[in-house]
Amino acid sequence: MLLITEFVLLSIIGSVFTVLLSSVRPWIHKNLSFTSSLRPKMFHSFSPAGKPSSSTNLITNGTDSRTVKSNKQKLQEIFRLSDCHEAASVLSSLVKKDGAGAWPPLANHTASTWPAALQPYKEIYLEMAPLLPAANVSLDDNVNLQRISFFRTRFAELLSEKVDLQQVNRLLEAADAGRWDIFPRDVYNGFYCCVAWCRHAYRWATIPVVRVAQLEKTVTLPQELVSPWDSMQSHFGLDSESGNNMSNLVLNFDPSGEYALRINTGLSHLITSSEEEFGRIFHEVEVLAVPVYHAIVMSIVSFARGNQQACLGHVKEIMAQLRPLLSSYYDRVHDSKIARSVWLRNVQGFYGWGVGSDRREPITTDSAGQKEWEKFDGLSGNQVLLFQALDAFLGLEAYLPKLVQERNVPELQRDFCDVVGKYGFRHLLSDDGIEGEIKNEFGEIVKRLRVFRSAHRTRAKVYLSQPAPERLPMTAGKSLLKDSIDDSLEMLDQFMMGRLQQTV
Known part of the structure; x- marks a missing residue:
C-alpha cells in the first residue's frame, strides 16, 4: 500500500x-x-609551429591571448633598452607614437568616443558605403560616368552639410602641438584610417573600378577630405595623395581585432569574406612580426656588447618566428579563403590611386595646352614594415626607391629600417666559430624569404590574371600597366623576379 x-x-x-x-x-x-x-566570435589560436592550438584562452578574431601577452612583454623590454641603444630607442619611438603604445598600432574605430567634430566622417562613410559596390558592373562608359558623378556629388554634399572643418582643423592643430589628451593617439589613428577610406571611396566612386575612372588625370576632392589628410600625412612624414598599407589596411582593425570599414557592403558572403581575409593578412603579419622586431633589436644590442652567444640565440629566434608568420600568408592566399573570382574586381582596385593632384604643379604641358600631372600609386605589399626591416637586417638594398618610401612608408617606420641597416652586422661575420653559426642562420633566413617571394610571385600572377573586362590592367601599387594583361603580367613578373634574385 x-x-x-x-x-x-x-x-x-x-x-x-x-x-x-x-x-x-x-x-x-x-x-x-x-x-x-x-x-x-571565436577562432582557433596558433601555436609557434603554425598549427591550431588546443588552448581555449583566446581573445576575439584569432589572436592567441598568450601572443598578446608575450608581445607586450617584448615591447616592454625594448622600452627599457631605449636609453642603451639607438635601435631600441627608434623602435620604442615608433611603437609609443605611431602605435599609440602598442604594435600593431591601436586604432579606435568607435566613433561615439571621438571628438564630436570628427564623428560625421564615420557616419558619412557608413551612409555612402552601400552605394559604392555594384553587384552588376556596367561596361558602358556613359553609365559609369553617371554613377561616378552621382556618388561624388552626394558624398561632397554630406561632407559639406555635416562637417565643421574649422573645428576639425583645431583638433588636428592640437595633435600637432602634442595635446594627445584632447586628441588621443588611438583616436587619431582611427580617424586617419577613416579619412583614407573616404578618399579612396571618393576617388573611385564605384567598385569594381571602371575604365573611365582609371583614365582620369586628376580628381578634385572635397576640402573636408583634403585639409585633414594633408595635416595627418605631414604628421606621419608622408607626401602622397593616396592611402598606404598602414592607413588603409593595418589600421582598419580595432583593438579587439574587428575589421572596421568595408568596401563591399551588401554584396555576397564570398566577396565580403574575401575582402576581410585579404585585410587580415596585413594586420596579422604585424601581430606576428613583433617577436621578429624584438629579436632584430636584441641581436644588434648583443652583437654591440660582444655577447655573440646571445646574438646567435636572437638570430635563431628570427628564423623560428618566420615559420608561423609566413604561414599566415600561405593559409589565406588561396581560393578557399580569398576567392580568385572576386579579389581583382572587388578588392584590389579600391586600394589603387593612379591619378595626380591638381593642387600640385603639372609635370608637363604639351603644345595643345594639355597638362599632365605626376600620378600617385596606391597600396603595395612592398610597403609592409616587416619585409623592409628584414631586408635592412640582411643588408639588402631597399626595394622601394627613396621617393616612393617618403610618399608611402611612415617616417618612423623608415627610421627603424634605417637604424637596422646602420647597425646590421651580417657583413662583419667571419665563417668560423660562433660567428660562422650566426652567419649560417642569416643564410637560413634568406632561404626562407626566397621561398616566400617565389610563392608570392606564383600566387600573385594567378590572382592578377583573372578577367575584369570593365577595367584596364592595373595593380594598386603600380597603377596602370601595359595595354594587355599578358604584357602587364610579364612586366610584373620581371619586378618580382628581380627582387627574388636580390634576396641573397
Whole structure:
C-alpha cells in the first residue's frame, strides 16, 4: 500500500513539474538564445609551429591571448633598452607614437568616443558605403560616368552639410602641438584610417573600378577630405595623395581585432569574406612580426656588447618566428579563403590611386595646352614594415626607391629600417666559430624569404590574371600597366623576379 501511495505522489509531482517546465521553456529558449548571440566570435589560436592550438584562452578574431601577452612583454623590454641603444630607442619611438603604445598600432574605430567634430566622417562613410559596390558592373562608359558623378556629388554634399572643418582643423592643430589628451593617439589613428577610406571611396566612386575612372588625370576632392589628410600625412612624414598599407589596411582593425570599414557592403558572403581575409593578412603579419622586431633589436644590442652567444640565440629566434608568420600568408592566399573570382574586381582596385593632384604643379604641358600631372600609386605589399626591416637586417638594398618610401612608408617606420641597416652586422661575420653559426642562420633566413617571394610571385600572377573586362590592367601599387594583361603580367613578373634574385 505504501509503495502504491509513493508511486501516485511521484506521478502527480512529475506531472506538475512537466506542466511548469513546458510553460517556462519558451522563456528559457528566448533568453538563452539571446545570451548566446552576444558571445564574441571565436577562432582557433596558433601555436609557434603554425598549427591550431588546443588552448581555449583566446581573445576575439584569432589572436592567441598568450601572443598578446608575450608581445607586450617584448615591447616592454625594448622600452627599457631605449636609453642603451639607438635601435631600441627608434623602435620604442615608433611603437609609443605611431602605435599609440602598442604594435600593431591601436586604432579606435568607435566613433561615439571621438571628438564630436570628427564623428560625421564615420557616419558619412557608413551612409555612402552601400552605394559604392555594384553587384552588376556596367561596361558602358556613359553609365559609369553617371554613377561616378552621382556618388561624388552626394558624398561632397554630406561632407559639406555635416562637417565643421574649422573645428576639425583645431583638433588636428592640437595633435600637432602634442595635446594627445584632447586628441588621443588611438583616436587619431582611427580617424586617419577613416579619412583614407573616404578618399579612396571618393576617388573611385564605384567598385569594381571602371575604365573611365582609371583614365582620369586628376580628381578634385572635397576640402573636408583634403585639409585633414594633408595635416595627418605631414604628421606621419608622408607626401602622397593616396592611402598606404598602414592607413588603409593595418589600421582598419580595432583593438579587439574587428575589421572596421568595408568596401563591399551588401554584396555576397564570398566577396565580403574575401575582402576581410585579404585585410587580415596585413594586420596579422604585424601581430606576428613583433617577436621578429624584438629579436632584430636584441641581436644588434648583443652583437654591440660582444655577447655573440646571445646574438646567435636572437638570430635563431628570427628564423623560428618566420615559420608561423609566413604561414599566415600561405593559409589565406588561396581560393578557399580569398576567392580568385572576386579579389581583382572587388578588392584590389579600391586600394589603387593612379591619378595626380591638381593642387600640385603639372609635370608637363604639351603644345595643345594639355597638362599632365605626376600620378600617385596606391597600396603595395612592398610597403609592409616587416619585409623592409628584414631586408635592412640582411643588408639588402631597399626595394622601394627613396621617393616612393617618403610618399608611402611612415617616417618612423623608415627610421627603424634605417637604424637596422646602420647597425646590421651580417657583413662583419667571419665563417668560423660562433660567428660562422650566426652567419649560417642569416643564410637560413634568406632561404626562407626566397621561398616566400617565389610563392608570392606564383600566387600573385594567378590572382592578377583573372578577367575584369570593365577595367584596364592595373595593380594598386603600380597603377596602370601595359595595354594587355599578358604584357602587364610579364612586366610584373620581371619586378618580382628581380627582387627574388636580390634576396641573397
